[in-house]
Amino acid sequence: MTSISDLNELLASMEPVLQDGAFVFVTVPTRGFALAAETNPVAAVMEAEGLTLVLPQAQADALRFGYGTVFRQLTLTVHSSLDAVGLTAAVATRLAAHGIPANVVAGYYHDHLFVPQDRAEEALEALRALGRERAA
Numbered sequence: 593m594t595s596i597s598d599l600n601e602l603l604a605s606m607e608p609v610l611q612d613g614a615f616v617f618v619t620v621p622t623r624g625f626a627l628a629a630e631t632n633p634v635a636a637v638m639e640a641e642g643l644t645l646v647l648p649q650a651q652a653d654a655l656r657f658g659y660g661t662v663f664r665q666l667t668l669t670v671h672s673s674l675d676a677v678g679l680t681a682a683v684a685t686r687l688a689a690h691g692i693p694a695n696v697v698a699g700y701y702h703d704h705l706f707v708p709q710d711r712a713e714e715a716l717e718a719l720r721a722l723g724r725e726r727a728a
Contacts, residue, residue: 593671594671595671595673595674595701596670596672596673596676597672597673597675598676599676599677599678599682600726602670602672602679603679603682603722603723604723604727605670605727606668606669606670606672606679606683606719606722606723607668607669607723608666608667608668608669608705608716608719608720608723609666609667609669610664610665610666610712610713610716611664611665611666611667613649613664613665614648614649614650614662614663614664614709615646615648615649615662615663615664615665615706616646616647616649616652616660616661616662616663617644617645617646617659617660617661617663617695617706618645618658618659619641619642619643619644619645620642620643631645631647631655632647632648632651633645633646633647634646634647634697634704635697635704646663646697646706649662661708661709662708663695663706663707663708663709664706664707664708664709665704665705665706666704666705666706666707666712666715667702667703667705668683668702668704668705668719669702670702671701671702672698672702672703674698679703680696680703682722683696683703683705683722686718686719686721686722687705687707687715687718687719689718690711690714690718692707692708692711692714692715692718693707693708694706694707694715695707
């Protein structure tokens with residue numbers, strides 16, 4: 593699978609998909625790697641204050657983690673290059689125009705956005721519209 597770095601091509605072919613399930617962001621102490629291995633996080637980020645995990649909400653509830661907003665995950669199915677310039681900005685700008693916050697996590701193959709659960713369908717349509725505009 594060849595990665596794409598051209599912004600117009602990325603936007604025209606990003607094909608966002610709304611993943612099943614609800615997700616939350618939690619934090620554990622820096623030495624929480626053992627817990628992270630047990631939880632099956634969607635994403636993990638080490639910060640000075642602790643280890644941030646993005647977990648399925650049901651798992652966070654079962655482990656009695658505290659959390660704030662409940663999110664849905666949108667995946668941009670295009671294989672974006674890690675060197676691509678502007679994809680995150682274009683997507684965030686479109687969502688911001690609709691007043692939708694987004695937390696972006698880049699994987700090796702795809703970009704993933706976590707948007708508030710109650711705005712997920714609206715975010716999906718906003719990104720699909722952006723893709724259609726760029727494809728035209």
